[in-house]
Amino acid sequence: MxxxxxxxxxxxxxxxxxxxxxxxxxxxxxxxxxxxxxxxxxxxxxxxxxxxxxxxxxxxxxxxxxxxxxxxxxxxxxxxxxxxxxxxxxxxxxxxxxxxxxxxxxxxxxxxxxxxxxxxxxxxxxxxxxxxxxxxxxxLSSEQAEQRIAKMMISLMKHAGQEHSSGVHIDIPLSRQNIADHIGASMYTVSRTLSTWEKSGWLKSSRKQITITNPGALKALGKT
Amino acid sequence: MxxxxxxxxxxxxxxxxxxxxxxxxxxxxxxxxxxxxxxxxxxxxxxxxxxxxxxxxxxxxxxxxxxxxxxxxxxxxxxxxxxxxxxxxxxxxxxxxxxxxxxxxxxxxxxxxxxxxxxxxxxxxxxxxxxxxxxxxxxLSSEQAEQRIAKMMISLMKHAGQEHSSGVHIDIPLSRQNIADHIGASMYTVSRTLSTWEKSGWLKSSRKQITITNPGALKALGKT
DNA sequence: CGCTCTATTGATAAACCTCAAATACAGTGG
DNA sequence: CCACTGTATTTGAGGTTTATCAATAGAGCG
Known part of the structure; x- marks a missing residue:
């Protein structure tokens, strides 16, 4: 290309x-x-x-x-x-x-x-x-927060993703606030969204650490 | 500079x-x-x-x-x-x-x-x-629609403004929709905002035509 | 173990979008 | 010149997303 x-x-x-x-x-x-x-x-x-x-x-x-x-x-x-x-x-x-x-x-x-x-x-x-x-x-002007977060995760997978048996780990220590500040949302919206995804089994996250276990689901969300 | x-x-x-x-x-x-x-x-x-x-x-x-x-x-x-x-x-x-x-x-x-x-x-x-x-x-991520519209008007004054006795005329035929699509808002929000400004005497507008009569007021709004 | 920073979650409010309907306007053809 | 038509604009009502506030819980560190 x-x-x-x-x-x-x-x-x-x-x-x-x-x-x-x-x-x-x-x-x-x-x-x-x-x-x-x-x-x-x-x-x-x-x-x-x-x-x-x-x-x-x-x-x-x-x-x-x-x-x-x-x-x-x-x-x-x-x-x-x-x-x-x-x-x-x-x-x-x-x-x-x-x-x-x-x-x-x-x-x-x-x-x-x-x-x-x-x-x-x-x-x-x-x-x-x-x-x-x-x-x-x-x-930012035409999609809602959930889609923007999904797209950011997908982009991070490409640029800082480390393949792992449990999923793709994002090799950058990102706080909820860091994510929010990048996509133009509040920390609270990011936290709620990631919590929901975690309950769906799409990713695992702890303090400043994210591992994506279901990239397909996030990609589908981004295309919505 | x-x-x-x-x-x-x-x-x-x-x-x-x-x-x-x-x-x-x-x-x-x-x-x-x-x-x-x-x-x-x-x-x-x-x-x-x-x-x-x-x-x-x-x-x-x-x-x-x-x-x-x-x-x-x-x-x-x-x-x-x-x-x-x-x-x-x-x-x-x-x-x-x-x-x-x-x-x-x-x-x-x-x-x-x-x-x-x-x-x-x-x-x-x-x-x-x-x-x-x-x-x-x-x-777009941290200011509200009114400020973004104000800043767009100020920018247009610089790039397409024509000094006139009645004010600075924007020499581009812009619909409310065009403005909305540029700053990430709806046509309705833009219309309401311009109506308010017109009532305050800050600009005059007709179909696709805008003349700014009080640039200072808009600049002040943009700096809020 | 206490301190600090980060994350979660609920309740509330604000900004703004969407829908609907009315009005104004420009251009066109009779 | 005027009615007609399509587009642009205005304005109200209501709903949705998301921010904000507040309180709590958890993680890491000395």
Missing amino acids: GKCLYQHNLKALLSDQYEDLVQQGIRKNLIPMDILFREGEAAANSYLVTKGCLKLSKLNAQGGEVIIRYITPGDMAAAPAVLRNGDYPVTAQALKFTEVIVWDKEGFIALIQKNPKIAMDLLMTVYDRLEDLQTRYLE | GKCLYQHNLKALLSDQYEDLVQQGIRKNLIPMDILFREGEAAANSYLVTKGCLKLSKLNAQGGEVIIRYITPGDMAAAPAVLRNGDYPVTAQALKFTEVIVWDKEGFIALIQKNPKIAMDLLMTVYDRLEDLQTRYLE
Whole structure:
């Protein structure tokens, strides 16, 4: 499918030249809850996540968090903001032990000049995110909370799912509040929904842990 | 402000080389309601709007329209989808008499190879849209309908406002349904809200026509 | 074991959608 | 110029989803 062509190229490129990149960039380790950069700060560095998970979020006028995206290994963060000399539009926080590669502005521009193809790959990565967000905007405006939660679970299975004999475990520590903040619902609605699903035997969950035992049921819900 | 640097460059570039571009691309005129391309079709052409207005929308599962964005003169449509060899992610429809410049895939790639800077400018344009949509996603998930309508009106004033002695006229023929589909509300809620504002003397509206007479009041509402 | 953070669950309220019906308006053809 | 027709808008009534509030229970940690 053409859809993932360029994104995969970007990931492959970054992966092939891993040694080079590490020499040009700097490895950095984060512990859970560490904040990598904050919304509104001048964008100084570009990041590539190699292990763990980042949460990209904005604050609304009431001080509540809205989670724009979760960043898993192979994804970049902040690159276009750096290229444009702008501010970070979101806050990036580690949800678990996370490793990133850091380039400062000069290093990242040098990297692109050395590999001009990266500019096009980056364009396609940003475009992927735009398309994804367009779809989620549609869902937020026309589907109800249960469907949006189901779709989020399915997406998480793809990006952070670990096959297990008991089901697919979501390898990101997500609270009910984290889920709510991502799909535009309240923590209470999320809690009630997951409780119902658990009673139906579709998933198992404990504090910040989710294992999906009946993916088909959730996919069917998402298509409703 | 750094924020608009690249977008403006793209517009300027396209404008400076207008004659060149017209020779490479083809001028095309649309009448109101004409559909330029449809969601799901293979992306064949890139467009630059030079006059009029396009509505970019997706269909939800119930067949309802969700309007992702309005495209006004100087903005592009479909470029990244063409570069990636993908499908159009949205449907583009003219809301008034509209002129676009068309490049087929080969022509557009040739254009970029002749002016490599365009790739970076395009990246920044796509990034602008991503940031805009991130902000609207936040608003949709945490603000109520009245505030979202107010913010849409303010945004329209900037992009399609015509100063007039009686106020700022929105130079796009928007139905209540069009407004509702953009901000994720029902036509009825939009109608009630505009009626209230009209009674307060903040705007005047007739069928598909809006003139804002008290921008300050709407801006204050948006900041609530 | 107590402290803190997270999750659950019930009761209530608010925002908003849906449905229905009336009204206003633009364009058309006689 | 006017009636006619189809579309757009308005407004009320009622229902639904979901947020909010409050109270409780549970999990992890020192």
